[in-house]
Amino acid sequence: MIGSRIHEIRMKKGLTLSELAVRANISKSYLSNIERNLNQNPSIHIIKKIAVVLDVDVRELLKTELYEETHQYLESEWVDFINELKQSGVKKEKIHEYKTLIEFIKWKNEQSGEKSNYGASKN
Known part of the structure; x- marks a missing residue:
């Protein structure tokens, strides 16, 4: 409160x-x-x-305590992710270029989900 x-x-x-x-x-x-x-x-x-x-x-x-706990948890996940990117050689100036790849992977996963759902409904 x-x-x-x-x-x-x-x-x-x-x-x-x-x-x-x-x-x-x-x-x-x-x-x-x-x-x-x-x-x-x-x-x-x-x-x-x-x-x-x-x-x-x-x-x-x-801020509420729940917000802080959730926010801190999410923040640590993002920090870990960013650190992994840095360790793999990704430069922050180039991160926008990876957005296209991420969007493609997301699209591909959505397509796979649609196909498996489509196929399941036919059986």
């Missing part, structure tokens, strides 16, 4: 609730309600003010 994220980041930055509230120009009680998830739907304007003081992107405050 957004309140938990704000609290976590605020603590990492070493700010008190009062300091963040004053710097963001919002009331301490309102900020406290957000952090304790009593107000689970603060306006984007308030979120932006808090993000500026915490020196983070607004998206950082909006």
Whole structure:
């Protein structure tokens, strides 16, 4: 939840609730309600003010734990894939040239799937 994220980041930055509230120009009680998830739907304007003081992107405050876990997992898969490409000699300047090959393989797999489905329906 957004309140938990704000609290976590605020603590990492070493700010008190009062300091963040004053710097963001919002009331301490309102900020406290957000952090304790009593107000689970603060306006984007308030979120932006808090993000500026915490020196983070607004998206950082909006992330959920599930999103982070999924995102980190996907990111590590892509990093591994990119590392494999680099190790095989693929230069980043030439990666767009491989797009055609990837599209062909995708098309070929789709065609194989269509043929096997077509053949299965005739039997």
